[in-house]
Amino acid sequence: MRDSGVGKTSLMNQYVNKKFSSAYKATIGADFLTKEVMVDDKLVTMQIWDTAGQERFQSLGVAFYRGADCCVLVYDVNNNKSYESLGQWHDEFLVQASPRDPDNFPFVVLGNKVDVDESKRMQVSQKRAMAFCQAKGNIPYFETSAKEAINVEQAFQTIAKNALQQETDVELYSDFNDPIRIDNDHSNKDFNGCAC
Amino acid sequence: MNIEPERTFSSPLLLAKRKFGLAKSVKSSTKSTQQRWIPTSKSTNAVPMAANPPDKPWQRWCHNFSFLRQKKTAPPTPTTTLKLKKKADDAVIQIPAPPARPLHPPPQQRPISDYFFNHAQDTMIYQPTRNARPTDLPRQRPQSIIIEPGSPAYSGTSSRSSSIKTPRCHFDMGALDAKIQALDSSAADPLLRLPDTKHKRKLDRPSSTMVLPLDHAPMALPQAPASPCPSAKSSRTLLPIIRSFSYYFTPESPEKKQSSRQDRRFSHQDIRSLSPTMSAITADKPRRSYRQRLSSFDSPLSMPTRPDHLAYATKKIMRPDSHWQKEREAIKAWQLSIYLMLQQRVRIPSSVPKSVTSKDHATLRKFIINEIYTTELSYEQMLLRVKARYMTPMLAASQAKRPLVDAGDIPILFTHLPELIQVSKKVLKSVTPASADVPWYDQPICNLGQPWLRLKDDWSVFIKYALHYQTNIKSIRKSCNNFFLLKIDQECLSHNESKRLGISDYLISPIQRVPRYCLLLKDLLRHTPVTDLDYPALCQAVEMMSMLASAMNDTQQLYRRKTTTV
Numbered sequence: 001m002r003d004s005g006v007g008k009t010s011l012m013n014q015y016v017n018k019k020f021s022s023a024y025k026a027t028i029g030a031d032f033l034t035k036e037v038m039v040d041d042k043l044v045t046m047q048i049w050d051t052a053g054q055e056r057f058q059s060l061g062v063a064f065y066r067g068a069d070c071c072v073l074v075y076d077v078n079n080n081k082s083y084e085s086l087g088q089w090h091d092e093f094l095v096q097a098s099p100r101d102p103d104n105f106p107f108v109v110l111g112n113k114v115d116v117d118e119s120k121r122m123q124v125s126q127k128r129a130m131a132f133c134q135a136k137g138n139i140p141y142f143e144t145s146a147k148e149a150i151n152v153e154q155a156f157q158t159i160a161k162n163a164l165q166q167e168t169d170v171e172l173y174s175d176f177n178d179p180i181r182i183d184n185d186h187s188n189k190d191f192n193g194c195a196c
Numbered sequence: 197m198n199i200e201p202e203r204t205f206s207s208p209l210l211l212a213k214r215k216f217g218l219a220k221s222v223k224s225s226t227k228s229t230q231q232r233w234i235p236t237s238k239s240t241n242a243v244p245m246a247a248n249p250p251d252k253p254w255q256r257w258c259h260n261f262s263f264l265r266q267k268k269t270a271p272p273t274p275t276t277t278l279k280l281k282k283k284a285d286d287a288v289i290q291i292p293a294p295p296a297r298p299l300h301p302p303p304q305q306r307p308i309s310d311y312f313f314n315h316a317q318d319t320m321i322y323q324p325t326r327n328a329r330p331t332d333l334p335r336q337r338p339q340s341i342i343i344e345p346g347s348p349a350y351s352g353t354s355s356r357s358s359s360i361k362t363p364r365c366h367f368d369m370g371a372l373d374a375k376i377q378a379l380d381s382s383a384a385d386p387l388l389r390l391p392d393t394k395h396k397r398k399l400d401r402p403s404s405t406m407v408l409p410l411d412h413a414p415m416a417l418p419q420a421p422a423s424p425c426p427s428a429k430s431s432r433t434l435l436p437i438i439r440s441f442s443y444y445f446t447p448e449s450p451e452k453k454q455s456s457r458q459d460r461r462f463s464h465q466d467i468r469s470l471s472p473t474m475s476a477i478t479a480d481k482p483r484r485s486y487r488q489r490l491s492s493f494d495s496p497l498s499m500p501t502r503p504d505h506l507a508y509a510t511k512k513i514m515r516p517d518s519h520w521q522k523e524r525e526a527i528k529a530w531q532l533s534i535y536l537m538l539q540q541r542v543r544i545p546s547s548v549p550k551s552v553t554s555k556d557h558a559t560l561r562k563f564i565i566n567e568i569y570t571t572e573l574s575y576e577q578m579l580l581r582v583k584a585r586y587m588t589p590m591l592a593a594s595q596a597k598r599p600l601v602d603a604g605d606i607p608i609l610f611t612h613l614p615e616l617i618q619v620s621k622k623v624l625k626s627v628t629p630a631s632a633d634v635p636w637y638d639q640p641i642c643n644l645g646q647p648w649l650r651l652k653d654d655w656s657v658f659i660k661y662a663l664h665y666q667t668n669i670k671s672i673r674k675s676c677n678n679f680f681l682l683k684i685d686q687e688c689l690s691h692n693e694s695k696r697l698g699i700s701d702y703l704i705s706p707i708q709r710v711p712r713y714c715l716l717l718k719d720l721l722r723h724t725p726v727t728d729l730d731y732p733a734l735c736q737a738v739e740m741m742s743m744l745a746s747a748m749n750d751t752q753q754l755y756r757r758k759t760t761t762v
């Protein structure tokens with residue numbers, strides 16, 4: 001119950017398939033979606049992984065977080081609780097994924113469901129979210145809507161860019177690139193560097 | 197004794213003096229300054245002081261005491277003693293299996309010089325002499341080997357040679373029996389005779405701990421059946437004999453080569469699982485090199501052409517899980533909770549979401565069932581692909597003469613894979629649409645609840661897997677660095693056919709699959725009308741899957757907490 005329902009799967013689906021299904025979350029079952037993106041004139045295959053229910057079970061995610069190249073934290077702007085647990089997710093990811101360089105590991109925060117009407121909307125103001133991102137080390141922040149496809153493209157572009165940058169820092173041309181995973185709270189993206 | 201006779205005798209002066217009968221005095225004088233001479237039981241006869249050994253306690257004490265007083269003046273160390281001592285050493289060396297280091301030496305054999313009488317305090321002092329320890333004897337053989345379950349020797353994964361090879365030779369117990377008896381009766385040396393059945397009880401211990409006395413091996417012989425086809429149970433008691441038989445006669449026996457090879461080949465588990473039929477099957481088959489079959493990446497699929505061998509190897513290698521007890525506990529707990537859950541009556545909610553019409557509900561149910569089917573299909577195919585692309589080649593490679601893969605890596609990576617595939621197939625069977633040609637929205641709605649509940653015993657493999665993954669995470673990561681594996685992995689990652697999934701994706705997929713079942717079934721339940729016949733079963737199925745997920749979660753957390761506290 002923690003942060004499920006913030007729209008991770010929808011976001012992913014919107015980005016990859018350009019579809020939004022309010023009736024049913026298509027692709028619960030899909031482990032991940034892939035999309036090829038051009039980043040700085042390089043073709044990158046991005047693998048976006050969806051935690052799909054694993055966030056309920058703390059230790060089941062462990063396997064999943066490892067090897068991620070970028071972590072996308074999604075919260076629901078209409079749900080204060082989901083915002084408050086962002087920090088917790090952030091720390092937990094770092095603990096479980098144990099990346100080589102925790103301080104510079106790329107995160108992206110997405111505030112989803114900005115399309116909901118003004119009256120109910122914005123329990124979590126943009127200011128607070130920005131403050132959080134500042135505190136955690138300048139994490140890029142986007143307000144998105146999977147339904148209306150607001151900012152989704154830009155957000156994922158940034159994700160790809162950051163992940164690639166991280167990869168460049170480490171070893172761009174290694175033969176075996178770990179998949180990048182975006183968690184939905186953490187979604188994962190992944191690319192395989194072309195093995196030349 | 198640290199007398200070092202070689203060095204002393206090598207001096208030409210000494211040699212000359214000894215020739216003329218002077219060595220005695222020279223020897224004793226050289227020794228007197230450096231060393232305390234303490235008569236041991238072996239040399240007692242030769243030492244003048246012990247020539248008439250004291251037989252009463254007080255005499256012994258005085259004897260010792262007088263000896264203590266004497267030690268600084270002139271310790272009697274005649275050359276004859278040295279020779280005798282040396283001879284004794286040689287004699288010991290020649291004995292193939294000496295009762296070298298008795299665990300509890302009989303008290304009367306303890307050298308009397310270990311005890312000293314302290315006159316000042318009127319007490320006895322026990323001061324063991326260094327010489328009483330058989331440090332200068334030839335290297336000791338172990339009295340017994342204790343193999344416990346969980347040790348590498350038990351599971352048979354420690355060395356490749358013994359663990360994977362199928363026993364190919366037929367072992368004739370009757371012939372062995374006769375041979376041992378003949379040897380026994382012909383042995384003039386009492387040491388070569390079969391000892392008493394003192395260790396018999398150890399052999400009869402429960403199989404959790406096997407004690408294999410090495411140097412007293414044939415003692416269990418009377419129990420050995422004379423029939424050429426020992427039953428499975430007797431073969432277990434025979435193992436020590438076979439083992440120690442080869443060991444016992446290794447130094448001189450002409451059968452050395454043969455028996456040692458057998459020794460290597462027959463590991464503990466081999467013998468245990470070696471039924472007469474099995475040995476008969478494997479005995480006649482000629483060796484074949486698997487390497488030849490492994491020339492390219494795709495070829496290892498031909499591996500199962502020898503199902504008996506593969507089945508044997510799979511069965512033998514795939515279960516070295518040392519956490520079996522923890523695993524059993526977790527499964528037991530889970531089964532109990534499932535049982536309790538199934539006992540309860542399903543509470544059927546009175547309210548149904550009314551936002552969607554019943555027609556939509558039906559469509560959505562079909563959609564979800566189709567979703568379950570397709571994802572299960574892709575999941576199963578991934579497992580099958582891993583089996584074909586990773587497990588089989590690696591299994592074959594580990595059996596080659598110069599294995600590219602350590603046999604120990606395979607169980608770590610693939611222990612539960614066959615079982616997972618089985619479960620996946622069963623799930624798939626229950627959701628497969630009746631006719632493949634019709635699109636999903638025209639299919640009749642199939643009931644998922646009952647089939648799902650029928651699988652309740654199979655789900656435990658996920659718990660096993662989760663526990664295995666958590667406990668062996670380091671070994672798994674290490675095994676993933678195998679070159680052969682990386683090569684396969686690279687190939688798989690670059691192929692579209694495998695959807696760019698690698699070994700790391702496979703490793704987490706079973707863990708990911710379970711919460712997904714939860715979500716899908718929950719969704720299905722939400723769109724199932726309360727009046728549906730399948731509803732109660734589906735409720736229980738949902739409950740079961742979420743219990744499964746939390747069971748996996750709990751076992752992992754439990755283990756992690758334990759490791760962190762330790």
